[in-house]
Amino acid sequence: MKTKVQTFLICILTYLLFGDLVANPSLPTRFQWKWTNNQVLELNEYHDVLFRVGTKTVEREDKNRVVMKTKQCSQDSCLVNAWFDTYLRYGKTTGPFWKDKEFISDFTLYRNGRYEVPNEFIMPNLRSFPSFPDTPISVGDLWKLPAEESFDFTSERIRVKVTPEYTFQGIFPWKEGNYSGNCEKITYTYPIFYTKSESDKMAPNVPYKIFGFATGTVFFNAERGVPEFKEVKLSYTFIYPNGTVQEANFHIKGVYFLRNQVNAKDKESIREDVLNDLIVGYTGNREDIGDRKEGLPNQVAESLPVKVRTSEDGIVFSLDSILFDFNESKLKADAENAVSKIAEILKKYPDREIRVSGHTDNVGKKEYNQKLSEERAKSVLHSLVDNHKLDEKHISFRGYADDLPVAPNDTEENRQKNRRVEITLVLD
Numbered sequence: 001m002k003t004k005v006q007t008f009l010i011c012i013l014t015y016l017l018f019g020d021l022v023a024n025p026s027l028p029t030r031f032q033w034k035w036t037n038n039q040v041l042e043l044n045e046y047h048d049v050l051f052r053v054g055t056k057t058v059e060r061e062d063k064n065r066v067v068m069k070t071k072q073c074s075q076d077s078c079l080v081n082a083w084f085d086t087y088l089r090y091g092k093t094t095g096p097f098w099k100d101k102e103f104i105s106d107f108t109l110y111r112n113g114r115y116e117v118p119n120e121f122i123m124p125n126l127r128s129f130p131s132f133p134d135t136p137i138s139v140g141d142l143w144k145l146p147a148e149e150s151f152d153f154t155s156e157r158i159r160v161k162v163t164p165e166y167t168f169q170g171i172f173p174w175k176e177g178n179y180s181g182n183c184e185k186i187t188y189t190y191p192i193f194y195t196k197s198e199s200d201k202m203a204p205n206v207p208y209k210i211f212g213f214a215t216g217t218v219f220f221n222a223e224r225g226v227p228e229f230k231e232v233k234l235s236y237t238f239i240y241p242n243g244t245v246q247e248a249n250f251h252i253k254g255v256y257f258l259r260n261q262v263n264a265k266d267k268e269s270i271r272e273d274v275l276n277d278l279i280v281g282y283t284g285n286r287e288d289i290g291d292r293k294e295g296l297p298n299q300v301a302e303s304l305p306v307k308v309r310t311s312e313d314g315i316v317f318s319l320d321s322i323l324f325d326f327n328e329s330k331l332k333a334d335a336e337n338a339v340s341k342i343a344e345i346l347k348k349y350p351d352r353e354i355r356v357s358g359h360t361d362n363v364g365k366k367e368y369n370q371k372l373s374e375e376r377a378k379s380v381l382h383s384l385v386d387n388h389k390l391d392e393k394h395i396s397f398r399g400y401a402d403d404l405p406v407a408p409n410d411t412e413e414n415r416q417k418n419r420r421v422e423i424t425l426v427l428d
Helices: 002-023 264-283 298-302 333-346 366-387 412-418
Strands: 039-053 056-073 077-090 097-110 142-144 147-152 157-162 165-176 179-195 209-221 226-239 245-260 306-310 314-319 354-359 395-399 420-426
Touching: 056 097, 157 179, 157 209, 165 226, 179 226, 264 306, 264 314, 264 333, 306 333, 314 333, 333 366, 333 420, 354 366, 366 395, 366 420
Parallel strands: 097 395, 354 395
Antiparallel strands: 039 056, 039 245, 056 077, 077 097, 142 165, 147 157, 165 179, 179 209, 209 226, 226 245, 306 314, 314 420, 354 420
16 A cells, blocks of 8 residues: 555656646747758658540559759758659559659749749648748647649749648658658648639630649658758649640659769769779779879770760760670670679669660661660660669660761761760768
């Protein structure tokens, strides 16, 4: 009996001493973007997409890579230069993503999360998500601020004003694949309604009515002043003048990475390190590369079946056309060996985007060269994924036929230079 009484008294004392600390909510949090000059925020999004028209459905997986660089920051905002790369693959399946489109954009991002996007840019199409009040927020607080969705159709852009309702949930862990974090969690919901005015001209391929609903979660690190992870579900219904009704559903997950900008000098330094590793991979002896202070010996680098250079995007490995038989897309033994050496280098950059592109000379029909360039790119990609276990979510392919020559197609020697597969380690 004495033990029970002692336990009860201890519980009462604990409550009196610490009860208020447990019951009271945490101190209010001030949310704002804390970007500074020369910083990069990269967003990698993955979308499960379902389209439905009548009884016909199409499933698709999209990947968006968004790179946002601060050009100039003030106390109130940052001017941002951004690149948007889109990739896709059809069906609920594994396999490579096909690189689809590229967009560029300049916009202003205010510290409270509000966007200002000039009319000439279509990206980003979700704007001012999330936006924050100017005053600190406590756990459980709700707020509403205006935002916008921009839809681009063949002949018209429709911009829909929405008003999300946000709730600060507190600090929670998040995890997506190999990435995880623990920071402030914000949820939001909003309906979507749009009806074209009867006085506006109707276009057959542009909906006159859009309605739907969105729910989203953003993990925003208040201390660092940037988002870490987001998950969004969007559901749209589009009604066209001819009576066609199209449904579109998106389940989006995105992971953010904050880093400093990579300048030309940084890229050249990385290129030298990469080339050093590549030469060692072939020679097996670091003495063969000579004194680094004197530079890498040209005769060693030139003898490799792989050339390495910097580009606007990053570091490019260019595989000679001799790695494929004439008019064939299957990798030869020497090609497999080269890809193996490159794969070991790429594994040192697990969070970076990798693009595989196929190229041909201008001999032959365009349609044939396009298919051949795609098949060769896919052969290299499959080797990286299947044989060397690189994460296929970070790799995409595209065939360019003869659209991007590195030399004039005026001699056999130059045409051979154009028949190549390139692997780009994206740094920007």
